Amino acid sequence: MREKLKALAELQKVDLEVASLRKAADVHPRQISELERDLGVARSAIEAERARVTDLERQKALLEQNIADEKDKVKKWEGRLSDQRSTREYSALAREIDIAKKGILTQSEELTDKVKELATAREAIKSKESDFATRQQSLSGRMTELRGKLGEAEGQVKSLEGRRSEVAAAVDATLLRRYEVIRKKKLPAIVGVAAGTCQGCNMNVPPQLYNMLRTTLGTDVCPSCNRIIYAVEALQEKQPAADE
Ligand SMILES: [Zn+2]
Numbered sequence: 294m295r296e297k298l299k300a301l302a303e304l305q306k307v308d309l310e311v312a313s314l315r316k317a318a319d320v321h322p323r324q325i326s327e328l329e330r331d332l333g334v335a336r337s338a339i340e341a342e343r344a345r346v347t348d349l350e351r352q353k354a355l356l357e358q359n360i361a362d363e364k365d366k367v368k369k370w371e372g373r374l375s376d377q378r379s380t381r382e383y384s385a386l387a388r389e390i391d392i393a394k395k396g397i398l399t400q401s402e403e404l405t406d407k408v409k410e411l412a413t414a415r416e417a418i419k420s421k422e423s424d425f426a427t428r429q430q431s432l433s434g435r436m437t438e439l440r441g442k443l444g445e446a447e448g449q450v451k452s453l454e455g456r457r458s459e460v461a462a463a464v465d466a467t468l469l470r471r472y473e474v475i476r477k478k479k480l481p482a483i484v485g486v487a488a489g490t491c492q493g494c495n496m497n498v499p500p501q502l503y504n505m506l507r508t509t510l511g512t513d514v515c516p517s518c519n520r521i522i523y524a525v526e527a528l529q530e531k532q533p534a535a536d537e
Pocket residue numbers: 491492493494495496515516517518519520
């Protein structure tokens with residue numbers, strides 16, 4: 294009885310190890326995709342800044358073109374001033390020239406602001422790009438590390454699975470079948486009963502059942518959680534090991 298129990302406990306040890314490895318490995322793909330998302334956000338921020346620079350450049354070129362056109366116009370009008378026959382026509386044209394010059398002044402001020410804005414935006418891109426490069430480097434290092442860990446865990450699981458079939462071969466067939474059914478729903482599937490309490494569900498097992506487990510050193514089923522149970526004394530080495 295005790296040997297059957299020991300074999301099954303050994304199998305569960307392997308299963309628990311596999312489960313904990315899988316759980317730990319689960320975190321890695323999630324972390325990797327989080328890192329990739331972070332990097333994507335940083336990249337979009339740079340692209341938005343670049344689009345802003347393009348827009349500012351377009352506005353700047355437009356202002357420069359307008360100023361040049363206005364200056365040409367003023368020059369042409371100034372050339373015509375002396376051709377004006379009446380004082381009325383002369384002063385009308387002079388007023389137009391004055392208005393155009395004021396317009397040029399306003400647009401020149403706008404242009405100066407635009408140039409400053411462009412310089413600031415270009416600086417912002419530079420600093421964002423350098424941030425991005427630093428981040429990308431550290432993230433790619435972290436990702437390599439995570440992928441390595443993932444691969445390592447997968448390798449460990451594989452080798453444990455190989456070991457599992459060896460261990461499972463030593464387990465009593467009926468007990469193994471029952472264990473496999475429970476294992477699919479809950480792990481641990483086999484638990485000890487200590488001082489009358491099932492360690493799977495923390496409920497007391499009936500005293501009669503507990504006594505029986507202690508006497509036979511075998512297994513039964515917990516009436517509360519349906520796990521396979523045994524008296525913890527059964528796996529304690531102080532038992533006379535006459536069979537070993
Ligand atoms: Zn239980």
